[in-house]
Amino acid sequence: MPLKPLEHDRKYGELDQVIRAYLGQAADDSPEHRSAALDAYLRHTWHSRPWAIAIAEQQVREYAENPPGRLRQRLGEFYPVPDVGLADADIQDWLLRLADHLKESVEQGDVPPPSVPLTHWEWHARFPETGQFLGGWFSQDMPDEFGDHDVALADYVEGTDATLVARLAGELGELLALPLDEGGYALAVAELGMEVDPPAPYAPSGWLTLLVDRLSGGGLPG
Known part of the structure; x- marks a missing residue:
């Protein structure tokens, strides 16, 4: 059976916010570079809910390191990552890169500078x-x-x-x-x-x- 709302939000609520920031945007993060979508998420979230970035890092990393097995997929008890333009085989490494960038942003106080919203997600979040x-x-x-x-x-x-x-x-x-x-x-x-x-x-x-x-x-x- 699908995840109940409370369980979904506890496990994947902030992960979902991060992933939604990528819809319609390029998931072109590298170890040295943050995508425009991730910058938009960080810029808005640092301003509105700075504590949520650490939760996002934890949820993203946990999901990447423990992807849902076949039983959970068959039962629908997992978070289905929306299409971000990557092959399935590349999703895990990409999520781990996101977690690393989120961790670095918190630990180093690396906050994108104020800007006009640059993505559709950021316009609606702001x-x-x-x-x-x-x-x-x-x-x-x-x-x-x-x-x-x-x-x-x-x-x-x-x-x-x-x-x-x-x-x-x-x-x-x-x-x-x-x-x-x-x-x-x-x-x-x-x-x-x-x-x-x-x-x-x-x-x-x-x-x-x-x-x-x-x-x-x-x-x-x-």
């Missing part, structure tokens, strides 16, 4: 409520579900806990503080799930600024 908002209310179905952007915004605010609305306002303020040009903001909102254009006449940054004002008490559309 701006989770923004991803919920843009992906849930401004997907390609938005014109069929809501009359316009203002109606979608009002629906989000009406149906969302006030603390999450405040969190969204804070995340949008942080997003606007990033050193991005207009093309960078267009990429950011697309990475975070927005599939429609901002309302005329706004460019992405202008619309985000308007959202912060409205969410922070500047008045929601009637």
Whole structure:
């Protein structure tokens, strides 16, 4: 039978976070080089949950050194590593390299410098409520579900806990503080799930600024 959620998280919860950071990215770590995906995981996790990196190192190493046998695989009682573009025979050595890099990062305090998010995982890890908002209310179905952007915004605010609305306002303020040009903001909102254009006449940054004002008490559309 598949792993129960509590057992999964105890054994593989942080391992799963590390592996998910690689989806859509190259698993090109070497003994001397960390991949962009691992740098993204470390950059965000050092900032938000630094204690979790040691847990990740332990879980990654334990999984690499004790891969699931045939019985556990048949029963489904194991963590299936998602496809990261490596042959099955290369997965174990790659995981051990990841564990070594995680250990070195903790022991030497080797933290990637602050940066604009560089991977899809990092965008969503850093701006989770923004991803919920843009992906849930401004997907390609938005014109069929809501009359316009203002109606979608009002629906989000009406149906969302006030603390999450405040969190969204804070995340949008942080997003606007990033050193991005207009093309960078267009990429950011697309990475975070927005599939429609901002309302005329706004460019992405202008619309985000308007959202912060409205969410922070500047008045929601009637």
